[in-house]
Amino acid sequence: MPLDPSFVGRTYPPTESYEVGREKIREFADAVGDANPAYHDPEAAKALGHPDVIAPPTFPFALTYRAAAQVVKDPDLGLDFSRVVHGDQKFAYTRPVRAGDRLSVTVTIEAIKSMAGNDFLTVRGEVYAADGEHVVTSLMMLVVRAVEAESDAAKVGG
Amino acid sequence: MVARVNYDEVEAGTELPPLTIPVTRGTLVQYAGASGDFNPIHWNEKFAKEVGLPDVIAHGMFTMASAVRVVTDWVGDPGALVEYGVRFTKPVVVPNDDKGALIEVSGKVAAKLDDAARTVRVDLTVTSAGQKVLGQSRAVVRLA
Numbered sequence: 001m002p003l004d005p006s007f008v009g010r011t012y013p014p015t016e017s018y019e020v021g022r023e024k025i026r027e028f029a030d031a032v033g034d035a036n037p038a039y040h041d042p043e044a045a046k047a048l049g050h051p052d053v054i055a056p057p058t059f060p061f062a063l064t065y066r067a068a069a070q071v072v073k074d075p076d077l078g079l080d081f082s083r084v085v086h087g088d089q090k091f092a093y094t095r096p097v098r099a100g101d102r103l104s105v106t107v108t109i110e111a112i113k114s115m116a117g118n119d120f121l122t123v124r125g126e127v128y129a130a131d132g133e134h135v136v137t138s139l140m141m142l143v144v145r146a147v148e149a150e151s152d153a154a155k156v157g158g
Numbered sequence: 159m160v161a162r163v164n165y166d167e168v169e170a171g172t173e174l175p176p177l178t179i180p181v182t183r184g185t186l187v188q189y190a191g192a193s194g195d196f197n198p199i200h201w202n203e204k205f206a207k208e209v210g211l212p213d214v215i216a217h218g219m220f221t222m223a224s225a226v227r228v229v230t231d232w233v234g235d236p237g238a239l240v241e242y243g244v245r246f247t248k249p250v251v252v253p254n255d256d257k258g259a260l261i262e263v264s265g266k267v268a269a270k271l272d273d274a275a276r277t278v279r280v281d282l283t284v285t286s287a288g289q290k291v292l293g294q295s296r297a298v299v300r301l302a
Contacts, residue, residue, distance in 0.1 A: 031192035032223040033179060038236055048235045057230070057239050058223040062194050086218050088294070090243030096236060139243075 002114040003121060003144065007077055011108040012070040017130060018063050022099040025055045032056060045098075054096035060103075061089070064125030064138035067105035071123050072142075077109075079121070079144060087120065087143040094134045102130040110139060117146030162234040165276035165301040174232045174265040174280065179224045181216050181250060182258030189220045203254060215249035221261060221291055225284045228265045229297045238300045240277060245293040250286040261286050268296070276301045 022042070029039035037044035038054050045053045072079050097103065104127070111122040125138040186200045195217055198205040206214050222244050230236040252259045261284065268281040282295040 028192045031185075031189045032220060032227075033185070034223070034227055034230075036227075036230055036236055048237060050237055054237055056223060057226050057236060057242050058219055061219050066194075086246055088243065088245040089219070089222060090241065092241045093239055096239075 001078070003077065003079065003112045003119045005112045005114075007109050008112055009109065010071075010074075011106065012067075012074075014104045014106045014128075015063070015067045017102040017104050020055060020097055020099055020101040020103060022053050025053055025059065025099055028059050028062075029056055032058075042099075050096065050098055052099040054098045057091060057093070057096075059097055060091065060125075060127055060136050060138060061140075063103060063105050063127060064107070064140065067107045067125050068123045068140060070107055071109060071121075083145045083147070084142050085145065087141040089141070090139040092137045092139075094136065097127075097135060101135070103127050103135065104130075119144040163232060163301050165270070165273075165278070168267050168270070168278060168301065170267055170269050172267040174228050174267075176262070176264040177224075177228050177231070179227075179261040179263065180258055181220070181224075181252055181261060182256070183214065183252060183254055185258065186214065186216055186220070186252060189217055193217065193219065195219065211249065211251075213251050213253055216252055216259070216261075218246040218249075221246075221250055221284065221286075224261050225263045225282050225292060225295055226297060228263045228282060229280050229299055232265075233299055233301065239297060240300055241298040242296070244282075244284075244295040246291075247293040248286075248289045248291045250291050259286050261291070265297075271298065 042053050106126045108124045110124040113120040121142045123140045127135045190196050200217050203214050250259050263284050265280045265282045268279045271277040277298055277300050280297045284292040
């Protein structure tokens with residue numbers, strides 16, 4: 001069964017707030033081997049005009065991916081997660097995530113397309129700070145592989 | 159925001175310093191912990207092969223994070239990034255040895271977008287073992 005395109009536009013409740021810590025940013029930056037001082041040293045970040053250390057550009061994915069579970073597990077949508085691979089990922093930044101942020105994500109089903117038995121589901125995640133300031137938008141496109149194409153598409157893996 | 163590259167000093171075709179990023183199984187375990195992505199295709203060879211992969215593969219988001227360093231190292235301030243997007247085209251296969259895999263990243267200015275906002279688009283080329291692993295890998299960045 002292809003995904004029902006009438007779900008496009010469905011929005012889910014905002015997630016509980018996630019507090020961004022300096023040490024979590026450091027741990028993430030170390031894990032991607034990125035020694036940029038803006039991630040590690042509050043003084044270096046301030047010299048660049050940031051109030052505290054900032055997070056690497058892909059850091060918000062941990063939050064937006066978790067938030068997207070609302071879509072992935074929505075029983076009405078009926079996604080078979082065992083056939084899902086991450087097709088593409090985009091971020092559009094209003095400002096970088098920084099230590100001390102309390103972030104909440106609101107997810108919306110942006111697009112559903114079907115081609116050759118594969119479904120393409122795009123989930124938008126809008127990340128807001130506690131004061132309502134927009135921080136970053138994530139667009140995550142998931143490919144739901146057709147059953148017969150499984151062995152090929154499994155190789156894409158995200 | 160203090161980018162150290164001046165908009166007036168770049169043009170379409172300007173090349174960014176390339177990077178080679180080594181990835182071992184240890185790198186993937188560390189990234190799994192930091193990111194919270196514990197999908198076993200990124201650390202369990204038996205599981206990866208059962209689902210049709212040649213071996214353990216790197217997290218796509220690890221590759222995405224590695225590739226953008228070419229842009230953020232160039233501008234100095236990662237806060238200068240306006241947009242960043244990639245398509246995951248092929249997996250980075252990471253063998254279980256002390257060498258692992260290499261991700262090779264190069265980038266060049268594709269276009270100057272907006273003279274007032276001082277933004278440029280950088281196109282990245284990201285390969286591993288001679289295969290393109292990210293497609294349509296593009297960043298928009300605001301220069302000084």
